[in-house]
Amino acid sequence: MKTMHNWSNAIAHVDCDAFYASCETVRHPELEGRPVCVLSSQNAIVVAKSYDAKHLGIGTGMPVWEARKLAPRAVFLAADFRYYGQMSDKVFAILRSYSPDIEIYSIDEAFMDMNGIRLLWRKSFCQLADDIRMSIWRETGITASVGIANTRTLAKMASESCKPDGTMVVPGKQIEHFLNDLAVTDIPGIGRNRAALLHKFGIRTALEFVRLGDGLMCRLLGRHGMQLKQELSGHSVLPLLLKPVLPKSIARTAAMGCVTDDRDLIMAHVSGHVMRLVSELVARHLLTRRLRLFLTRVTFEHDSISLPLEVPSNSLKRLMAAIKSGFHSLFRTGKQYRGCGVVASDISCEATTTNDLFGLMVSDTRQTDLMSTVNAINRKYGNRTLSLAAASRVRQKSKQPRFFYPVLTAH
Numbered sequence: 001m002k003t004m005h006n007w008s009n010a011i012a013h014v015d016c017d018a019f020y021a022s023c024e025t026v027r028h029p030e031l032e033g034r035p036v037c038v039l040s041s042q043n044a045i046v047v048a049k050s051y052d053a054k055h056l057g058i059g060t061g062m063p064v065w066e067a068r069k070l071a072p073r074a075v076f077l078a079a080d081f082r083y084y085g086q087m088s089d090k091v092f093a094i095l096r097s098y099s100p101d102i103e104i105y106s107i108d109e110a111f112m113d114m115n116g117i118r119l120l121w122r123k124s125f126c127q128l129a130d131d132i133r134m135s136i137w138r139e140t141g142i143t144a145s146v147g148i149a150n151t152r153t154l155a156k157m158a159s160e161s162c163k164p165d166g167t168m169v170v171p172g173k174q175i176e177h178f179l180n181d182l183a184v185t186d187i188p189g190i191g192r193n194r195a196a197l198l199h200k201f202g203i204r205t206a207l208e209f210v211r212l213g214d215g216l217m218c219r220l221l222g223r224h225g226m227q228l229k230q231e232l233s234g235h236s237v238l239p240l241l242l243k244p245v246l247p248k249s250i251a252r253t254a255a256m257g258c259v260t261d262d263r264d265l266i267m268a269h270v271s272g273h274v275m276r277l278v279s280e281l282v283a284r285h286l287l288t289r290r291l292r293l294f295l296t297r298v299t300f301e302h303d304s305i306s307l308p309l310e311v312p313s314n315s316l317k318r319l320m321a322a323i324k325s326g327f328h329s330l331f332r333t334g335k336q337y338r339g340c341g342v343v344a345s346d347i348s349c350e351a352t353t354t355n356d357l358f359g360l361m362v363s364d365t366r367q368t369d370l371m372s373t374v375n376a377i378n379r380k381y382g383n384r385t386l387s388l389a390a391a392s393r394v395r396q397k398s399k400q401p402r403f404f405y406p407v408l409t410a411h
């Protein structure tokens with residue numbers, strides 16, 4: 001690895017800590033000190049949790065009855081994406097006040113181009129990162145972690161390494177030192193399977209990964225591996241996407257990590273994809289007019305169904321209803337499945353989509369108010385007063401890689 005200049009390029013990654021749970025604690029200060037779990041509204045699995053809940057052993061994908069056994073004092077709330085979207089807008093507005101060039105990466109994460117920003121504010125990157133965290137905390141009440149480094153991949157690894165409520169600045173000359181303390185599984189885009197392959201070749205730390213020769217890297221992980229190696233060496237090859245582009249489609253798909261004919265288990269995976277899809281649509285102020293649900297059979301054949309929506313929407317309730325009816329017609333009892341996914345297409349911007357005559361889009365907005373009411377009643381009279389749905393039997397066995405890193409490919 002060639003010695004780097006400290007700041008040939010500077011990118012910050014800002015990531016809110018336990019975002020959904022933190023948002024809930026902000027609007028319900030009485031929950032302070034209690035573990036908070038946020039549920040998918042349909043099949044009542046935990047989709048997000050506070051750090052306290054995590055320490056009690058509650059994991060994402062866990063059914064609510066199991067989480068209740070582990071943490072009887074925990075509060076369980078249904079996800080409210082419209083509210084999380086408002087909070088995320090506030091966070092992104094703060095980031096834009098520091099650097100106008102930001103890429104919204106998810107509902108609670110953004111990359112910032114920090115080149116020239118030190119001169120502008122006459123502060124070090126460390127002070128700037130602390131300032132950004134303080135501003136977010138003052139104005140929204142939630143904590144965030146900030147990583148600053150030469151490339152987006154390093155910045156993301158830096159913010160992850162200092163969670164929660166931390167700052168991590170990695171100048172070019174300290175990259176090797178930083179990578180030596182991290183495992184290959186800490187590299188975004190290196191999941192279980194890729195890590196297992198790398199382990200076979202004796203590569204366990206992120207530093208060993210960077211030092212891998214080009215030939216072997218290319219053979220093991222192809223173009224994606226070469227890109228990661230460049231990024232981890234401090235050479236930026238994955239530029240920030242600063243201009244919002246209207247995507248043709250947004251897909252959320254994954255293998256389930258097992259082959260199964262369990263209807264509830266498969267539906268729980270599908271719901272997880274819908275939740276992630278909605279959070280992305282809300283964060284980017286986008287609406288979809290058409291969904292496609294697909295199930296991958298054990299033979300790798302795809303069964304799919306196209307589901308047009310009555311109106312462009314990013315409402316969890318509307319999208320989940322469409323997907324549930326699609327699932328009902330697509331799923332075949334007794335068939336074995338290995339994966340599933342949801343694709344949104346016919347995408348439009350919230351701001352430019354005119355409200356339809358029948359006011360259905362307005363009613364989507366009201367639905368989120370209904371979820372807030374359900375949450376309020378449960379808080380007042382106990383969690384089981386209004387049940388959101390039957391508990392599912394799902395349990396995510398293996399830890400899925402948390403990030404699916406965008407690989408620049410032609411669509």
Ligand SMILES: [Mg+2]
Pocket residue numbers: 015016017018019108109
């Ligand atoms: Mg986060």
